Amino acid sequence: xxxVSQHPSWVICKSGTSVKIECRSLDFQATTMFWxxxxxxxxxxxxxxxxxxxxxxxxxxxxxxxxxINHASLTLSTLTVTSAHPEDSSFYICSARGGISxxxxxxxxxxxxxxx
Amino acid sequence: ELKxxxxxxxxxxxEGKNYTIYCNYSTTSDRLYWYRQDPGKSLxxxxxxxxxxxxxxxxxxxxxxxxxxxLSTLHITAAVHDLSATYFCAVHKAAGNKLTFGGxxxxxxxx
Numbered sequence: 001x002x003x004v005s006q007h008p009s010w011v012i013c014k015s016g017t018s019v020k021i022e023c024r025s026l027d028f029q030a031t032t033m034f035w036x037x038x039x040x041x042x043x044x045x046x047x048x049x050x051x052x053x054x055x056x057x058x059x060x061x062x063x064x065x066x067x068x069i070n071h072a073s074l075t076l077s078t079l080t081v082t083s084a085h086p087e088d089s090s091f092y093i094c095s096a097r098g099g100i101s102x103x104x105x106x107x108x109x110x111x112x113x114x115x116x
Numbered sequence: 117e118l119k120x121x122x123x124x125x126x127x128x129x130x131e132g133k134n135y136t137i138y139c140n141y142s143t144t145s146d147r148l149y150w151y152r153q154d155p156g157k158s159l160x161x162x163x164x165x166x167x168x169x170x171x172x173x174x175x176x177x178x179x180x181x182x183x184x185x186x187l188s189t190l191h192i193t194a195a196v197h198d199l200s201a202t203y204f205c206a207v208h209k210a211a212g213n214k215l216t217f218g219g220x221x222x223x224x225x226x227x
Contacts, residue, residue, distance in 0.1 A: 034214065043204065043217045044159075093158055103147065103208075105215060110158040 003027055004096045006108035013084055014116055021079045021111045023094030029074035030096035034105060035067075038091040050077050074098070084115040118143050120207050122218035129195040129225045137190040137221045139205035147208040148188050149215065150179050152201045159204070162190075195225045 003026040013019050023033055032051050036044040048064075050056040050071035058064045068080040077096075081088055091112050095105040119142040129135050139148070147166055151159040163172045165181035165188060172179050176199065178191045188205055202222045206215040 032213075041222070043219045044206075046214055046216075049214060104161075104164070107151075107159045107161075112156075 002104070002106045004030075004094065004106045004108040006092075006094055006111050008111060009109060010112040010114075012114045012116065015085050016083055018080055018082045019084055019113060021081075021092055021094075021113075023077045023079070023096065023108050025075045025096040025098065025106070028096075028098055030077070030098040031074065032097045033071055033077040034095045034097070035069060035077075035079050036093045036095070038093060038110075040091075044093060047079075081113065084113070086115045089113055089115045118145070118207060118209050118216045120205060120216050120218040122203075122205055122221050124221060125219060126222045127224070129192070129199075129223060131196055131225055131227055132194050135192045135195060135223075137192075137203055137205075137223075139188040139190070139207075139218050141186045141188075141207045141216075143209065144183070144186075145207045146210045148181055149206045149208070150177075150188070150190055151204045151206065153204065153220075154201050162203075192223075197225045197227060199223060200225045 005024045007022045035047045038044045046059050047062045048056045048058045050069050052071050052074050056069035071077040091110050093110045094108045097105050121140045123138050149164050150162040163179040168183040170181045176193045181188045202220045204220045205218045
């Protein structure tokens with residue numbers, strides 16, 4: 001149980017385009033989802049926290065107009081990187097919290113974004 | 117602001133020997149997690165430590181927590197090649213209800 005999926009697992013796009021990444025909780029309802037970014041050989045940095053049906057809370061320094069987060073249902077959150085640039089290339093990982101263990105975050109497999 | 121520091125950042129291990137990774141954090145916390153990450157993969161949960169003096173063991177890995185010192189350790193016993201990975205600690209703070217990760221320790225076990 002407590003499986004979180006992400007789609008796509010990797011994506012390559014041209015500079016200036018927008019990319020949408022999906023995060024789904026497959027067997028539980030996720031009241032809260034988190035989006036992290038990880039640059040090569042670095043740690044995970046929390047970008048934003050989203051609660052179903054409400055606006056996401058962004059961490060300091062994260063541009064909310066560039067990284068659009070939607071948490072429209074209890075099983076799906078999306079992160080859209082708008083007007084992507086090469087410096088946005090990174091590994092994006094989502095996690096979800098909910099179900100029986102409301103204290104635990106279950107991590108998705110990650111999405112590698114490369115912007116050319 | 118909560119800060120989480122791990123050391124060392126890199127650990128070259130010899131098979132069969134014992135090693136320890138340290139995780140220090142700056143403010144009180146109600147939970148501490150240890151994760152493993154293989155290259156190109158997401159996080160695998162290893163342990164969650166909830167209280168002072170908590171100790172958990174799984175195979176060759178043992179984690180402990182000293183909340184008074186704000187220190188957790190991950191001890192590796194008789195290292196084997198399969199343990200090569202990057203290990204992260206993460207601290208949960210009730211206020212804000214989110215995780216703050218340490219910088220990670222990259223472990224390479226050489227035969």
